[in-house]
Structures are given as structure tokens and as C-alpha cells.
Amino acid sequence: MAASLPLHPPAGVVAADETPLSRNTVWRRFRRHHIAIAGVVVILVMTLVAALANLIAPADPNFIDNVNWQGPALAPGIAGHILGTDEVGRDLLSRLIFGARISLTVAFFAVLMEISIGTVLGAISGYYGGWVDFVIMRATDVVLSIPLLPLLLVITAIVAGTSSKAALNFGVIVLIIGGLSWPAVARLVRASFLSLREREFAEAARALGNNDGRIIFRHLLPNAIAPIIVQATLEVANVIILESTLSFLGFGIQPPTASWGNMLANAQSNIIGAPWVAIFPGLCIFVTVLAINYAGDGLRDALDPNTQ
Amino acid sequence: MRLKHNLGLDQPVYVQYFKWLGRVVVGDFGWSMSNSEPVTDAILGRFPATIILMGTSFVFSLTLGVLFGIISAIKQYSWIDYLITTFAFFGQSMPTFWFALMVQLLFAVYGIPLLFGYHIQLPSAGICDTDTCGFGEVARHLVLPTLVLSLVFIAQYSRFMRSSMLEVLRTDYMRTAAAKGVSRRAVILKHGFKNALIPLVTIVALTLPILVSGAIVTETIFAWPGMGRLFINALQQFDFALLMGYMLMVSCLVIFCNLLADICYAWLDPRVKYS
Numbered sequence: 001m002a003a004s005l006p007l008h009p010p011a012g013v014v015a016a017d018e019t020p021l022s023r024n025t026v027w028r029r030f031r032r033h034h035i036a037i038a039g040v041v042v043i044l045v046m047t048l049v050a051a052l053a054n055l056i057a058p059a060d061p062n063f064i065d066n067v068n069w070q071g072p073a074l075a076p077g078i079a080g081h082i083l084g085t086d087e088v089g090r091d092l093l094s095r096l097i098f099g100a101r102i103s104l105t106v107a108f109f110a111v112l113m114e115i116s117i118g119t120v121l122g123a124i125s126g127y128y129g130g131w132v133d134f135v136i137m138r139a140t141d142v143v144l145s146i147p148l149l150p151l152l153l154v155i156t157a158i159v160a161g162t163s164s165k166a167a168l169n170f171g172v173i174v175l176i177i178g179g180l181s182w183p184a185v186a187r188l189v190r191a192s193f194l195s196l197r198e199r200e201f202a203e204a205a206r207a208l209g210n211n212d213g214r215i216i217f218r219h220l221l222p223n224a225i226a227p228i229i230v231q232a233t234l235e236v237a238n239v240i241i242l243e244s245t246l247s248f249l250g251f252g253i254q255p256p257t258a259s260w261g262n263m264l265a266n267a268q269s270n271i272i273g274a275p276w277v278a279i280f281p282g283l284c285i286f287v288t289v290l291a292i293n294y295a296g297d298g299l300r301d302a303l304d305p306n307t308q
Numbered sequence: 309m310r311l312k313h314n315l316g317l318d319q320p321v322y323v324q325y326f327k328w329l330g331r332v333v334v335g336d337f338g339w340s341m342s343n344s345e346p347v348t349d350a351i352l353g354r355f356p357a358t359i360i361l362m363g364t365s366f367v368f369s370l371t372l373g374v375l376f377g378i379i380s381a382i383k384q385y386s387w388i389d390y391l392i393t394t395f396a397f398f399g400q401s402m403p404t405f406w407f408a409l410m411v412q413l414l415f416a417v418y419g420i421p422l423l424f425g426y427h428i429q430l431p432s433a434g435i436c437d438t439d440t441c442g443f444g445e446v447a448r449h450l451v452l453p454t455l456v457l458s459l460v461f462i463a464q465y466s467r468f469m470r471s472s473m474l475e476v477l478r479t480d481y482m483r484t485a486a487a488k489g490v491s492r493r494a495v496i497l498k499h500g501f502k503n504a505l506i507p508l509v510t511i512v513a514l515t516l517p518i519l520v521s522g523a524i525v526t527e528t529i530f531a532w533p534g535m536g537r538l539f540i541n542a543l544q545q546f547d548f549a550l551l552m553g554y555m556l557m558v559s560c561l562v563i564f565c566n567l568l569a570d571i572c573y574a575w576l577d578p579r580v581k582y583s
Binding site: 272 | 524548
């Protein structure tokens with residue numbers, strides 16, 4: 001199995017001799033990261049665009065411009081299509097805007113699911129130890145040792161093979177990605193809980209007669225929340241890439257629904273004649289993921305009590 | 309009905325699974341429908357191409373990643389550190405398949421214009437053009453896929469190497485060595501470098517599954533005749549015998565490499581003991 005990582009609590013878990021950072025301090029420290037702030041702005045803009053897709057988009061994302069489109073994709077600027085059209089005459093900008101909605105929502109819900117499963121399993125594993133810990137950790141080892149992308153692809157193929165490719169809708173993709181990417185979170189939370197459960201306030205909570213569920217979720221979890229938030233942020237970036245890769249390969253979000261990944265699926269064969277179809281969707285993915293990574297990095301520095 | 313019975317498809321899934329497992333133990337992975345040959349032959353036939361691609365990328369990204377990380381750490385907060393850190397962030401945020409498309413557009417379609425009217429034009433599909441597959445030809449075809457596959461790993465390794473090196477630079481034994489009068493160069497290379505390299509082994513082992521995933525995407529886009537492309541083809545034709553065989557082999561490969569990494573770790577760092 002994977003070489004065991006050092007058992008220091010992850011950065012952000014409050015050590016015994018430190019006071020936790022106040023919300024003000026965290027904000028003050030985060031504000032110093034100009035690039036992280038820029039990242040947050042980009043994320044907010046993207047979210048806003050995704051939320052208001054109906055109002056912003058110049059055209060319906062599936063509308064085929066029969067009047068101007070004659071076969072090859074229209075170049076940017078022609079016939080009022082700001083970013084041109086794709087190879088079947090649909091407005092590229094509108095598809096990008098609606099694609100943002102799909103890609104960001106998939107990422108949000110998949111990460112929500114992944115964090116929930118990972119946190120619960122990691123907390124139980126770290127709090128109880130013993131054979132419970134052994135079973136959960138071996139399960140995470142198994143999932144971690146299988147390359148994630150082929151595993152996701154095989155499972156989506158099973159779903160598509162038993163019914164049809166149309167069955168690969170939004171919810172199924174979220175379930176599959178969220179259901180398989182939790183092990184990293186579980187390990188992280190477990191490491192926090194291993195150190196937190198030995199602390200005095202945990203003992204005090206036990207002595208006061210709280211039940212285990214209450215100790216785990218009310219007393220320990222709030223102290224382990226910082227690294228979880230950071231991990232969740234970075235995971236959104238990972239999942240956006242993962243979903244777009246699946247969709248690009250034809251086993252993610254199915255056309256005609258636009259996602260940033262499946263917009264690139266036919267781009268390769270037309271790359272000479274219509275490079276803009278290949279450039280813009282990928283640029284959206286890249287910029288969004290970069291923004292999230294910078295924001296996550298700034299958040300990590302701001303939440304880590306060990307840095308000044 | 310008879311066909312179903314003869315092929316064992318009327319049995320419950322778990323019976324079919326254990327029959328499959330029984331055959332796998334003796335090395336028979338079944339028949340690949342999409343390739344009309346046994347799964348073992350199909351996969352092993354593509355194995356060399358994948359190993360060439362993954363091996364080259366691995367060596368390339370490890371070398372550059374370690375180099376960048378060390379430069380970044382010993383020149384902390386200099387312009388070159390910012391340059392490398394920014395590059396690492398960009399590399400980590402780049403979707404492999406889009407980067408592949410852009411690289412193809414740049415090198416294969418347009419060609420990079422150079423001085424004196426020369427162009428760099430590199431092949432962007434397949435492993436060789438002619439039947440005689442010479443070393444030079446494979447090497448030329450290897451450049452773009454390697455570049456694409458390596459980017460993410462150069463980024464990850466350099467970020468990790470940077471923080472690992474920074475930690476080592478703060479240790480007492482580094483100060484002791486410097487106080488003894490060892491030159492800065494020797495301190496960094498002999499004392500620092502070796503110790504900073506140890507935690508990298510863990511990260512390398514953890515990124516191996518990502519290398520396999522990356523190879524799938526890269527091989528598909530560059531039409532590289534390796535296991536990854538075989539896998540995607542099988543996927544599109546729902547050739548489950550091959551998919552299962554591929555998953556099993558790839559997972560075994562990853563677990564084997566993790567074991568290797570664990571052994572390396574204990575060998576490199578005498579402080580680590582496995583009970």
C-alpha cells in the first residue's frame with residue numbers, strides 16, 4: 001500500500017499549545033494574498049454567470065443558427081456570434097455560459113458528497129481506532145490504489161452499457177465522482193481526529209457524559225474544520241478537471257447538454273478549420289481551476305496557525 | 309437461449325465473476341471482442357508503447373521537478389522562485405486534454421516560427437510514420453506526448469520539492485555543516501538534497517495512479533498505440549473482458565510500485581523501521 005504519511009496533524013488543526021485564530025485574523029491574513037483575492041473574484045464572476053445563464057446568454061445553447069451557418073463552424077464575430085459557433089452552428093458563447101452552470105454544479109455537489117463521506121468515515125476511523133479504523137483505512141487504501149480516471153470510466157460504461165448513454169445524466173455523474181473520490185478526505189480527517197481525541201477538552205466532553213456522536217460532531221469536528229475547508233476548495237478544482245475529462249472522452253455529461261468538457265469532444269477533428277472551438281472551453285476550465293487553486297492556497301496560508 | 313447458456317450468460321453475475329476470477333488466476337483473462345484476440349495478447353502487445361511514454365515522462369518530470377524545486381527553495385522569494393511557483397500553479401490547473409489540443413495546434417498545425425524561416429514542426433499522432441520504426445522516429449513522435457503528460461507532474465514535484473527543501477534548509481545539521489566551513493554548494497548538494505529527496509518518494513508513489521490516468525488521455529489524443537488507447541477503444545465498444553483485465557493489471561502495477569516505494573523509503577531513510 002501507499003507509504004504511510006507522517007502522523008502530524010494536518011496544517012490548520014489547532015495544536016494543544018495554541019489558541020485558534022479568530023475570524024478577523026484569518027480574513028486579515030487572507031486579504032494579504034492579492035492573487036488569492038483575484039481568484040475569489042474570478043470564482044464569484046463564474047458563479048454569477050452560471051446562476052444567471054438564462055439572462056446573460058445571447059442565444060439558446062442548443063439553438064442552431066440555420067440562417068448563417070452553412071456547414072463549417074462560424075468564426076468569432078461573424079453574424080453576431082461573439083465567439084463564433086461550433087461545428088453544428090450553435091452559439092459558442094451561449095454554450096460556454098450554460099456549460100459553466102453544468103460544470104460548476106457537478107463540481108459543487110460531487111465535492112459536497114465527497115467531503116461528507118470522507119469526513120464521517122475519517123472521523124469515525126480516527127475517533128474509535130482499533131478494528132473500525134483498520135477496516136476503513138484498508139478500504140481507503142484499496143480505492144486509492146486504483147487509478148481514479150479508468151475506474152470512473154469503467155463504472156460510467158457499466159451504467160451506459162446496461163441502459164443507454166443517456167442514463168449518464170447530471171445526478172449519476174455526481175454520484176459516481178463523489179462516491180469514489182473521498183479517500184483523501186478520509187485520511188486527512190482521520191489524522192486530525194487522532195490528535196484531537198487525546199486532547200483535554202475531548203476528555204472533558206467525555207467526562208460530562210456526552211455520547212460519541214455529540215463529541216465527534218459538536219466538540220471535535222469544529223476543531224478539524226480548517227483543513228477540510230481547504231481540501232474542499234482544492235477538490236472543487238480537481239473535480240472540474242475530472243468531470244471535463246470524462247465528458248471530453250464521451251462518458252460524462254451527454255450532449256446536447258453543454259459542459260466545458262463535452263464541448264471539446266469534437267474539437268480535435270476540426271482543430272485546423274475551427275481552432276476557436278478548441279480554445280475557449282478549455283480556457284474557461286483552466287482559468288476557473290487556476291482561480292480556485294490560488295484561492296485555496298491563500299486560504300491554507302490564512303488558516304494555518306503555524307505561519308505568520 | 310442456447311447461445312446464452314453456452315456462453316454462461318444465464319448464470320448469476322457472481323457466478324460469472326468467480327468463473328472469471330478462476331481463469332484469471334491461471335493467466336486467462338478471456339477474449340477481447342473489440343480486438344478479436346485474447347485480452348492478455350491485446351494488453352501485452354500495447355504494453356511497450358505505454359511503458360516508453362510513461363517511463364520517459366516519469367524521468368523527465370522527476371528531473372525537472374526536482375531541479376525546479378531546489379532552485380526555487382535556495383533562491384526563495386527571488387524572481388526565479390516566483391516564476392517557478394507560478395509555472396507550478398499553471399501546470400497543476402491545466403486540464404491535460406486541453407493542453408494536448410493546444411500543443412497540437414501550436415506544434416503540429418501551425419508550427420512554431422523561428423528565426424531564419426525555420427519552423428519546428430513535430431508529429432502529433434502515432435508512434436512512427438513508416439513501417440521501419442527507427443529510434444529517431446519514435447523519439448520525434450515521443451516529444452509532444454511526453455511534454456503533455458509531464459506538465460502536471462513537473463508542477464507537483466517542484467512544489468513538493470520546494471517545501472521539502474525549505475524544511476531541510478532550516479535544520480540543525482545544515483547549519484552545522486555550514487559552520488564546519490563546507491561550501492554552500494556542497495552543503496546543499498551533499499546534505500540538503502539527499503534529505504529533501506526522501507519525502508518525495510511518498511509523493512511519487514501517490515502520483516502513480518494519476519500517471520496512469522494521464523496516459524489514457526494523452527494516448528487517446530496523440531493516437532499513441534498504448535494500453536490507454538486500447539482501454540478507451542474497449543470502453544466505446546463495451547468490451548468488458550478487456551476493461552476488467554486492464555483495471556486488474558494497472559492496479560497491480562500501481563500496488564507493486566507502491567511496495568517498491570515503501571522499500572525505497574526504508575532503504576533511503578534509516579530512521580524508518582517497519583515492524
